[in-house]
Amino acid sequence: MFDELIRKLRQLEQGVKVPIQIPLDENGCFDRKCPWDECGVEFKVLFEDWEVKVREEAAYCPICRHESPATEWNTPSQAEYMEKAAMAHLMGVVDDGLRRDMERFNRQQPRGGLVRMSMSYKPSPKPILVPPDVADAMRQEFVCEACACRYSSVGAAFFCPACGHNSALTTFAKAVESVRTAIRSLPTITGAIKAAADADAAADAERQILENGLVKLVASFQRVAEATFLALPNASSFPIRRNLFQNLQESSDKWREATGKGYEDLLDAAEVSDLRKFFQQRHLLAHVEGIVDQQYIDRSGDHAYSVGKRLIIKDSAVLRLGDLVEKLAAGLRGL
Numbered sequence: 001m002f003d004e005l006i007r008k009l010r011q012l013e014q015g016v017k018v019p020i021q022i023p024l025d026e027n028g029c030f031d032r033k034c035p036w037d038e039c040g041v042e043f044k045v046l047f048e049d050w051e052v053k054v055r056e057e058a059a060y061c062p063i064c065r066h067e068s069p070a071t072e073w074n075t076p077s078q079a080e081y082m083e084k085a086a087m088a089h090l091m092g093v094v095d096d097g098l099r100r101d102m103e104r105f106n107r108q109q110p111r112g113g114l115v116r117m118s119m120s121y122k123p124s125p126k127p128i129l130v131p132p133d134v135a136d137a138m139r140q141e142f143v144c145e146a147c148a149c150r151y152s153s154v155g156a157a158f159f160c161p162a163c164g165h166n167s168a169l170t171t172f173a174k175a176v177e178s179v180r181t182a183i184r185s186l187p188t189i190t191g192a193i194k195a196a197a198d199a200d201a202a203a204d205a206e207r208q209i210l211e212n213g214l215v216k217l218v219a220s221f222q223r224v225a226e227a228t229f230l231a232l233p234n235a236s237s238f239p240i241r242r243n244l245f246q247n248l249q250e251s252s253d254k255w256r257e258a259t260g261k262g263y264e265d266l267l268d269a270a271e272v273s274d275l276r277k278f279f280q281q282r283h284l285l286a287h288v289e290g291i292v293d294q295q296y297i298d299r300s301g302d303h304a305y306s307v308g309k310r311l312i313i314k315d316s317a318v319l320r321l322g323d324l325v326e327k328l329a330a331g332l333r334g335l
């Protein structure tokens with residue numbers, strides 16, 4: 001009697017593919033969420049690239065580089081939506097089987113007899129499909145240098161969701177941007193700390209933000225200079241020692257060996273001299289808590305300080321350094 005229903009249910013037992021239309025945003029991007037509890041960041045990937053470039057076994061979080069199979073990156077609203085869509089599909093299959101069984105039963109009833117039997121079946125109401133909220137338009141867009149996957153996140157992203165590649169270039173650009181933003185926000189930040197604590201705490205915070213900004217800019221530049229150097233077609237002919245790019249003169253010489261041009265060809269004399277001073281200041285901040293020694297004065301040519309004084313990092317200096325490393329990194333990319 002329920003042959004058709006049973007046949008349909010058997011088919012379901014074999015596994016079904018439920019056709020689901022996942023809503024995308026107006027740019028064709030697909031909302032994703034890092035499945036690692038500690039991170040859980042939401043980001044977007046161009047749907048086309050998610051389908052073509054992301055392997056089934058692994059996708060990567062652009063912020064923490066957590067690795068999980070491609071099926072595990074649904075946002076909560078997508079997971080709910082897919083569950084409802086799957087349910088709707090299954091109910092449709094069951095309803096269809098029951099309806100056919102009823103029709104056959106009714107057809108088989110003898111007509112014109114004394115007793116007429118018929119059965120009817122009322123389909124179950126289908127759950128309503130609610131598309132996930134289309135999240136805000138993307139804020140920062142990235143294209144992976146290694147596999148060309150297009151993705152976006154709110155704030156900096158460090159890894160490609162498709163191949164896990166870490167982009168030194170992208171990280172550098174974002175570091176410069178975030179240091180500038182921090183400096184622009186200094187009055188707000190120190191104002192808030194002054195209100196919540198006191199003027200001492202606010203001054204400490206300001207000094208820390210400026211010193212961190214300088215250290216971060218030098219470190220990100222060193223990294224991008226090394227990555228750009230290693231991408232030169234003839235890089236393998238010029239072996240580099242560990243931490244070579246922490247040394248401004250030595251790395252400039254290495255660039256000159258490989259390309260015929262050093263940092264002095266990309267910056268003017270005043271710029272090179274300032275950059276040298278900032279590199280030496282980073283060294284003091286990173287190793288001796290900013291206390292000036294003779295080596296600093298000799299190497300930087302900065303006679304504003306005597307031995308034993310502590311560095312004063314001004315916002316104008318950090319902004320100048322940001323402009324210098326940006327200019328130099330762009331020049332190196334063009335070599």
Ligand SMILES: [Zn+2]
Nearest residue numbers: 034039061064
């Ligand atoms: Zn993550």
Ligand SMILES: [Zn+2]
Nearest residue numbers: 144147160163
């Ligand atoms: Zn990639």
